[in-house]
Amino acid sequence: MTRTLAHDATVLGACPHDCPDTCSMLVKVAQGKVTGVQGNPAHPFTKGRLCAKTSHYQERVYHPERLLYPMRRSGPKGSGAFERISWDEALATIGERWRAIIEADGPTAILPYSYLGTQGIVNGLTVGDPFFNKLGATISERTFCDSGASTAYVMTVGPTPGMDPESLAHSRFIILWACNVLSTNAHLWPFIDQARKNGAKLVVIDPVRTGTTAMADLHLRPRPGTDAALALAMIHVIIREGLVDRDYVDRHTIGFDELSAHVAPYTPEFAAAETGIDAGIIWSLARDYASAQPSAIRIGVAIERSAGGGQVVRAIACLPALVGAWRRPGGGLLQLPLWAFPVRWDHLHRADLATPGTRVINQWKLGAALTGGLKLDPPIRALFVYNSNPLVVAPDQLRLKEGLAREGLFTVVSEQFITDTARYADLLLPATTQVEQDDLMFSWGHLYLTLNRQAVVPQGEAISNAELFRRLAAVMGFDDPFFQRSDDTILRESLDWDAPTMQGISMERLEKQGYARLNLPAADVYAPHAEGGFPTPSGMVEMKASMAAGGNFVLPTFRQGSHEHQSGTPVPALPTYTPPRESGIREAVPGARHPLAMMSPKSHSFLNSTYANHRRQLARDREQRLYMHPLDAEARGIRSDDLVRVKNDRGAFVAVAKVGDEAMPGVVVAPMGYWIAGSRAQATPAALNPTALGDLGGAPTFSDNAVEVERA
Amino acid sequence: MPHVVTDACTACRYTECVAICPVDCFHAADDRLYIDPDGCIDCAACVPVCPVKAIVDAFDLATGSEELIALNRQRSRELPVIDGKSAPLPTAEARRQSLNP
Numbered sequence: 075m076t077r078t079l080a081h082d083a084t085v086l087g088a089c090p091h092d093c094p095d096t097c098s099m100l101v102k103v104a105q106g107k108v109t110g111v112q113g114n115p116a117h118p119f120t121k122g123r124l125c126a127k128t129s130h131y132q133e134r135v136y137h138p139e140r141l142l143y144p145m146r147r148s149g150p151k152g153s154g155a156f157e158r159i160s161w162d163e164a165l166a167t168i169g170e171r172w173r174a175i176i177e178a179d180g181p182t183a184i185l186p187y188s189y190l191g192t193q194g195i196v197n198g199l200t201v202g203d204p205f206f207n208k209l210g211a212t213i214s215e216r217t218f219c220d221s222g223a224s225t226a227y228v229m230t231v232g233p234t235p236g237m238d239p240e241s242l243a244h245s246r247f248i249i250l251w252a253c254n255v256l257s258t259n260a261h262l263w264p265f266i267d268q269a270r271k272n273g274a275k276l277v278v279i280d281p282v283r284t285g286t287t288a289m290a291d292l293h294l295r296p297r298p299g300t301d302a303a304l305a306l307a308m309i310h311v312i313i314r315e316g317l318v319d320r321d322y323v324d325r326h327t328i329g330f331d332e333l334s335a336h337v338a339p340y341t342p343e344f345a346a347a348e349t350g351i352d353a354g355i356i357w358s359l360a361r362d363y364a365s366a367q368p369s370a371i372r373i374g375v376a377i378e379r380s381a382g383g384g385q386v387v388r389a390i391a392c393l394p395a396l397v398g399a400w401r402r403p404g405g406g407l408l409q410l411p412l413w414a415f416p417v418r419w420d421h422l423h424r425a426d427l428a429t430p431g432t433r434v435i436n437q438w439k440l441g442a443a444l445t446g447g448l449k450l451d452p453p454i455r456a457l458f459v460y461n462s463n464p465l466v467v468a469p470d471q472l473r474l475k476e477g478l479a480r481e482g483l484f485t486v487v488s489e490q491f492i493t494d495t496a497r498y499a500d501l502l503l504p505a506t507t508q509v510e511q512d513d514l515m516f517s518w519g520h521l522y523l524t525l526n527r528q529a530v531v532p533q534g535e536a537i538s539n540a541e542l543f544r545r546l547a548a549v550m551g552f553d554d555p556f557f558q559r560s561d562d563t564i565l566r567e568s569l570d571w572d573a574p575t576m577q578g579i580s581m582e583r584l585e586k587q588g589y590a591r592l593n594l595p596a597a598d599v600y601a602p603h604a605e606g607g608f609p610t611p612s613g614m615v616e617m618k619a620s621m622a623a624g625g626n627f628v629l630p631t632f633r634q635g636s637h638e639h640q641s642g643t644p645v646p647a648l649p650t651y652t653p654p655r656e657s658g659i660r661e662a663v664p665g666a667r668h669p670l671a672m673m674s675p676k677s678h679s680f681l682n683s684t685y686a687n688h689r690r691q692l693a694r695d696r697e698q699r700l701y702m703h704p705l706d707a708e709a710r711g712i713r714s715d716d717l718v719r720v721k722n723d724r725g726a727f728v729a730v731a732k733v734g735d736e737a738m739p740g741v742v743v744a745p746m747g748y749w750i751a752g753s754r755a756q757a758t759p760a761a762l763n764p765t766a767l768g769d770l771g772g773a774p775t776f777s778d779n780a781v782e783v784e785r786a
Numbered sequence: 787m788p789h790v791v792t793d794a795c796t797a798c799r800y801t802e803c804v805a806i807c808p809v810d811c812f813h814a815a816d817d818r819l820y821i822d823p824d825g826c827i828d829c830a831a832c833v834p835v836c837p838v839k840a841i842v843d844a845f846d847l848a849t850g851s852e853e854l855i856a857l858n859r860q861r862s863r864e865l866p867v868i869d870g871k872s873a874p875l876p877t878a879e880a881r882r883q884s885l886n887p
Contacts, residue, residue: 112834115806122806122831129830129843256809256827264808285827679828693787693845694828 079531081106086114086588088526089128090197090508091681092190092219094519095261097124098589099131101509101529108132108509108530117589119240119520120261126679130690134490135507135533139687141489142534145502151479154497154751161535161545164501169549171484172209172456179452181210182433187440189218191461191684194513194526195417195568196561197539202460203634204424205543208552212454213428215436215633215772218467220410220518222378222773224629226387227409229619229645229770231395232609235414237370237406239520240597243268244404247366250278251390252301253374256285257678259519262372269404275366277359279304281777282675282701282743283736294359295738296349298671298777299380299654304356305389306651307345310337311360312396318364319398326606327395329618329648336648348653350738364397368405376675380778382652384770388619389649395615400603412518414592416573423635424556434639436772438765441470444477460488460505460539465495465750466683469763469774472725488542491687494750504536511538514565514584521592523569525584540564622647628772645770652769656780668722668780670706671741674759680747687749698753700729701736701743702783710783717754717786720744722779725761728754728786742783754786787844787851788823789832790858794840795819797881798874803832803841805871813861814868817875822862823855839887 080103087099098114111131115122144164149155175183186206192198199216206214227233242248242265255263270276270289278290279301287293296304312318313334323330342356349356363369371393377386391407399405420426435443435450442448444457457478468474478485478498487499496502510532515524537545540561547557559567569576575592583590594600610616625642657671676682679691686692700718712718714733719726720742729744737743744759763776791803795818803819804812811825821832821841832841844851875881 113829113831115835121808122835123808123829124831126828129828129833260808260827260829267808267810285825690787690843690845 077528079106079528083529085527085529086525087111087509087529088513088515088524089124090192090194090513090515090526091127091684092193093681094259094517095120096515096517096519096522096524097128097261098524099124099128103529106530108135114588116587117522118591119522121264123261125260126691126694127681127685131507131509133688133690134685135509137491137688139491140533141491141496141502141504142536143504144535147500151481151498152475154492156492156502164503165545165549167501168486168546172550175455175484179455182212183452183455184209184211185435185443185454185457186211186214187437187457187459187464188214188461189216192508192513192539194515195422196513196564197511198461198513200422201539202543203422204427204556205547205552207424207428207634209550210429210432213432213434213634213636215434215628217436217438217628217632217772217774220375220378221628221632222384222768222771223373223375223387224410225627225771226384227391228629229616229621230388230391231407231615233413234602234609235411235521237408237602238403238594238597238600239408239411240265241403241600242266242370242372242408244598245269245368245370246274246404247363247369248274248276249363249371250276250286251371251373252280252377253372254280254282254284254286254675255372256289258374258676262519275362281673281738281741294351294355296351298657298673298741299382300349301377302382302386302389302649302651303340303345303348304351305386305393306337306340306649307342307356308360308363309333309389309392309396310340311342311357312364313337315361317361318396322395322398322401326603326608327615327617328612329616333392333617333648340651348651363393367397367399368402369394369397369399370405370408372408376777378768378771378773379776381655381766381768381775382650383768383773383775385646385650385652392615392617392649395617401601402604403598403601405601406603410518411521412516414521414575414594415516415523416570416575417516418568418570419631419635422568423630425630425635428634428636431638432636434633434636436767437464438469438767438772438774440464440468441473441477442765444480444483445473447473455482456484458486459495460542463493463495463683465493466747466758466760469760469765469776470724471757471761488539493683497751503542504534505542506532506536506538510536512561521594522589523579523584523592524589618647626770632772654778655766655775656764657778668782669740670781670783672720672744672759672762672779672781673741673777674744674746674763677745677747683747683749686747695745698727698729698748698758699732699745700783701732701734703735703737703739703741704733705739706742706783707731707733710785712783712785718783719755719786720762720781720783722762722781724764725757726755727757727759727761742781788826788855789821789828789830789841790823790844790854791819791821792840792842792854794838794885794887797877798838798840800837800874800878801868801871802835802837804868806831806835810867810869812868813865815861815865819868820858820861820865823859837887838882838885
């Protein structure tokens, strides 16, 4: 269906970014150009608000450095020298090169690399999956974000949406755990604020001092990666003090007796030694959490980023059931409400098109995959990057640069800008921004579908991801009409419109309103697990997880729908504490080469590296900073605004030191997202990040990172 | 850079901004409002709802942004938070017309 674009209009849009909030946006168009965007005041969750990233989205659309045409490399890899070519030439080149590679080495020599640069149903996570599954390319395991937590969560409570985010307004006690809400989930805040104004207590657990922690009644700062000790000690106290909701536990959980015995050694005193948090505070935290019902826990995606990051979530997911928090609206656990949406994942991935046995590569291993580190046969000879900027987000940056610089590697990057990764491309393909494309958004932070309608014609020759894969399918001779479906057909076929949660929702309604809440009870009465009904194998909260028997796995959602080649490494069936691999207190011994722990959280004004090339956002977040505690700074003769070199055996970057209590003693904090191209030493925090994965679901371990800092 | 309230608010004190602010970062004097620039999260929701366009992203000011941020910060420290809508000042309508926003 072709829609006519109005010359002057307000168009209903939706934010495309990898954020839980998925805002409904009003896009103002005058004379065929976007003049501004604002939050849609009618949307019950996002309520007319946008954020520091998107409030001037038009500046992204008309950014003078937008990539507008297909380009071919005209200088050494990484030099950023390109010349314009036609789409026909670009596509023909891709077809020729890929066919030659497939003939010589087979299709698994081609590796797709992508995530959620745009996260719509049409152009997001899965847009290339049917194509690459059919091509027979190596399968990408995309465990960028929340995969480890999701494996843990699903093992414990199943793929349930969990508590309604809006019901937080009715909570009496809220724990925000590893979640800087005001920067990365800001539209949730008013519901928390409402609860506070009703008398709820807010606890924020985060090693870093943030705008969110400043709002808390209690800010607890565990040493990075020790959160499981805290969660297990809470379980210990709740059981020992008789604060368990026995009726709920008896009817809706399995494994309580084993868990009770298992947590005996996890005393608050044990947790105090690991986390650095006073044992008395841990006692009272557990008592208050259990007593003030309904109590809620919101976990952020950062929680998984250490050696034992998965088991942290196993432990936390037991807590609401132990105290019966699920009984009432405003009680329970909020992780990933994505599971509420009746998405036809099989249709989006088309794993049925894949060649059985096709190898799987975890995308955090890209540097090793491109440099012989994984002993791949055949080696990767072609890389296709879209919706991602691995040089800034993936670990082991120096090795990745080396891999991307390989002369024999044919790299294609689809992008809106010539990012650090794009500089290494042989071919660049211009991608549309959200106002230049159609999409329908689910959310991993609220319960609304949000429609995004194209507002303006694309700049230059940019095309949407969906169109990109239609063209690639034609080039590769895929004649199944599935590969030529229109955007509207894709979005209609990707949801189960007959599902109970979709009753009353139609495209007509979405066109008119821009959004629709799933057909679920209102937040003030919705308590999804008041009577149990957890989507686990037993239907119960599995404190002792039956799924652990199969060993470690990544949900197929994060690996193109594939169930094959799962890691299968043993997983303890009861939640267990694994100390940090690198950055634990055990490492902080006198004479240690890398005695500091580094965390690299999201910047307030960037979404990963997106917007870090915008003057407006850089005016707020300026250049790479390193927050240090005064004790650590003094010991190294470092003062605020000094240039410092942060280093470990994987690499080094230079930052401006900021001395203060944003960082706790022994921990340095380097907000991420800055581009290598604008950095002082051609490196960013990812240069130091480890490639080791966490205990569950292929999570990264970026908060489990030992470093040293010196004056530059 | 944070959002700030400009002098256009003086003698108006409409409070649509207060109602939509998610972080309660407006502070009220008798004659106008100020934004606490350290509390502002740059969601920009207050900008389009102000009847006199008194709120701007400091980034968009050609000159004087540091002074305006400093003024908003200073006054916010001295004045109470306003977290609910209230009636505009009696002079608001006349002031709005004179500003012709």
